[in-house]
Amino acid sequence: MLDRSQELERIALIEALNVLDPALGRALDPITELAAFTFDVPIALISIVDSEAQHSISRVGLDSVVRVERQWSICACAIESHAVLQVEDLSQDPRFADNPAVTGPEHLRFYAGAPLVTRGGIALGALCLIDRKPRVLGEDETRQLQTLARLVVNQMELRMSVGRRDAVSGLPNRQQFQSDLGVLGRQDGGHQYTGVLLDVFDLQSTTDAGQVLGLKPVESLLRQASLRVQDMIGEIAQVYHVAATRFGFVLRDHSHEQVEELLDRLRERMRRPLMVGSIPMSPQFHAGVCAFHPEPEQTADLLRKCLVAMHHALQTDACVCWYSKDRDEYLRRRYRLASDAGRGLSQDQFTLVYQPxxxxxxxLPVSAEALLRWTHPSLGPVSPAEFIPVLECTAxxxxxxxxxxxxxxxxxxxxxxxxxGFAVSLxxxxxxxxxxxxxxxxxxxxxxxxxxxxxxxxxxxxxxxxxxxxxxxxxxxxxxxxxxxxxxxxxxxxxxxxxxxxxxxxxxxxxxxxxxxxxxxxxxxxxxxxxxxxxxxxxxxxxxxxxxxxxxxxxxxxxxxxxxxxxxxxxxxxxxxxxxxxxxxxxxxxxxxx
CATH class of the missing domain: 3.20.20.450 (EAL domain)
Structure with a gap:
């Protein structure tokens, strides 16, 4: 029986990988058909077992049975098995004897299910063979079924990885990072996590180099940078290539001091010159760091918060900046002002005052300077020193x-x-x-x-x-x-x-x-x-x-x-x-x- 944290992780991975997508089931149909043919059974299924039911995403036979409540799912037992679960006669097994699929018109008897286990050791479902008469698989047949199950998992992971890896570094990309965070967000909350976002090159300098040298040397530069990050971080965390010159990873159970010590060592390593063409280039190092708990609300917002911290590091030329709630609220307020200004103009929230x-x-007073004022309906009076720089960046x-x-x-x-003769300046x-x-x-x-x-x-x-x-x-x-x-x-x-x-x-x-x-x-x-x-x-x-x-x-x-x-x-x-x-x-x- 899986414990609560394992089950939460398993369900989260099912959601993250989107393995219930009908398109994936259609892609797996040839394997299901091969299994039915190879083992000469009338029914073969590729099933996914979530918290509520067993879903047959690909099947031969049992066309009308797409979803089975988990309490009646035989595959739910298979995913807890470390090997093939084989039942010669379901009607003679106390676990399944009163199952409607056994006692009802389907009259199922034989079952053999190989768990679909990911490389991370998580069972998502099973590739199962079903017959209406008792039978037993030999050792060779059992190994063949396990081989087909591994093929199913490989196809799943391959299909799910399309669009999830950076073409330059080969590392998982931002989409995979966010997906893995979603899995993390449904695990046991007993650990403390820290998200890190690195910017290792000035994007403008990289763009300039690309214009002169072409893209291949620049791509080589990014690959070298990614290898340096992996060399130091790879053993303790998965590294992700989340943007052109940016990498991310998550640390588990690291204190504030341990995180900064690790990043200090990484900075020393990253700042060593890298060759692009015949030119040595000095990578930069700016890190945005955010501590979080593995809860869905926090993991969903982690990358944005790390970005807030990293841009603070870039703007202040600091090596490491931790996420600041005050700065985040300041940026959100700026965004709100920018988004509300159009409505404010149409609703006469703006006025002019004049300073002689x-x-x-x-x-004697000879003129007056026209000064813009904004009274926001919920924020109250907003200083022009605050809203003018914001609006100057908008259309x-x-x-x-x-x-x-x-x-x-x-x-x-x-x-x-x-x-x-009294003048106005604007x-x-x-x-x-x-x-x-x-x-x-x-x-x-x-x-x-x-x-x-x-x-x-x-x-x-x-x-x-x-x-x-x-x-x-x-x-x-x-x-x-x-x-x-x-x-x-x-x-x-x-x-x-x-x-x-x-x-x-x-x-x-x-x-x-x-x-x-x-x-x-x-x-x-x-x-x-x-x-x-x-x-x-x-x-x-x-x-x-x-x-x-x-x-x-x-x-x-x-x-x-x-x-x-x-x-x-x-x-x-x-x-x-x-x-x-x-x-x-x-x-x-x-x-x-x-």
Whole structure:
């Protein structure tokens, strides 16, 4: 009698291998027919025994009997036998004498069943011979039946392995990994398991090598890498080739320290140079690790969790990263934001607020920056610092930007009635410039609302992205030629190259808040900001300080000749109506304020 863990493993393997697939039964029909012919019996079956019943997936005779309840299954006894189960006369055996197939019209008497045992030692069912009269198999016949049973298992495993091995390394692939995890998930939960996912080569470098050398040397490189992993891991765990440059395996009953010690040794081995063509290449080593229990919910999600950990290792250039629930939730939240944004736009969850910008020569507000806000129905207010980078990676960003342009231009046009000359600035992302008609659409909106182009400012981030977006520069030049002001946002936080700015028709430089915050207390920041303002003035650019939060910062900026400023010390982002009231009050002067 199989114990509970063995039975669970057996049932799980039946599910994983999908051996009840009718196509497999049809493929095995020739063996069943050969068995019936060779042993001269009217009935031959290939059966699979699961937790509930015996299923005849291939048969000669007994065409109407496809499924037998397990309590009446003779093959259920055969799978617990280490050899052929042979019963000369079922009616004389107490185990089967009252079986309906024996007492009923089928009148079965002889039975011989060879267990179908996998290479892992698990019996899935039986190849059985049945006759309606008693008989006995000789020793040679018994061996022949066992040979046919092994042939059945080989055919099963061969058919099930199609599409389950990597063509380059010959290792089981991701599909087999997931299938084997499914089997593991139904075993006894008394052990602790650790899943490991390795990335052993930079994919871009491998792709570049393939373009130069061809695929064969690169495939040789991957085979060498797979052999190294197998040499170290093969004796303790099955290694899987789950993606082009990635391998996975599962460790049993390894502590946290033992896992890291093993991976440290593997890293030393993997980092030794490998030859591709005549070029020595240095493999990389990044591992994502996740501890889990062999439960279906955890095994089904293991590969994804290892991937989360491995990408964290790649992004931080760490050798090993363990799965982090917090990071996983962060990534899931990002995905949710990306998937919910389209619905949010159609349901008016997005709004614009405006942060006034002040001229430092007279202290009057001269423009306002349009800032996007999102109030998610279940997550509440979501910071633009969180959702903008997410949406910039999606196809929705250009649509959202068009909405921002439409709303901002409308508001700028409305302000001209009460606040003549008050301008609006808006942010455009690199993705927006992939739309070759961006400026054309904006120009149409300006004309529709009768708004002079000089009252719109476009803010773009500094950097080399312009070279990878060939449509950007021509459109920026067309905007500037029409009178639209172009500003470089967050200057000083990254690329910060005045020579690069010569390529772009800008009129304003917005100094990043990271240089302004704490300006009064940092000599280095003061030197940088002073130099930026002086050089920008000589080049004919107006300067705008972002993130001004203290009077001391404002005084220094005025003293250095900075043209404009914005920040919480001057005015927080606010709704359009509040901007109107603020600007009117400032324009009316001190007496009106009093």
């Amino acid at each position: 910008r002040f001229d430092l020569s007279d202290g 929705l960003m250009p649509t959202l930007s068009r909405w921002v342009v439409e709303q901002a231009v409308q508001q700028a046009a409305r302000w001209q009635t009460l606040l003549p 942010n455009l992302s690199p993705r927006d410039f992939d739309d070759e008609h961006l400026w054309q659409r904006m120009a149409e909106r300006l004309q529709m609302y009768g708004l002079p182009p000089s009252l719109i400012e476009v803010e773009i981030t500094e950097g080399q992205w312009l070279h990878s977006h060939p449509a950007a520069l021509p459109q920026l030049r067309a905007m500037a030629a029409a009178g639209v002001r172009v500003a470089i946002d967050d200057f000083g936080s990254g690329y910060s190259n005045f020579g690069y700015l010569a390529e772009v028709p800008i009129s304003h430089i917005k100094i990043d808040r990271s240089l302004i915050t704490g300006l009064a207390d940092s000599r280095t920041a003061r030197l940088k900001v002073d130099a930026i303002i002086r050089l920008a003035e000589q080049l004919g650019y107006r300067t705008v300080a972002e993130g001004v939060e203290h009077e001391a910062e404002l005084e220094l900026l005025r003293a250095w000749g900075c043209d404009e400023a914005q920040g919480f010390h001057l005015a927080r982002p606010m709704r359009a109506e509040a901007v109107t009231q603020l600007v009117l009050a400032c324009r009316a002067g001190p007496l009106a304020d009093a």
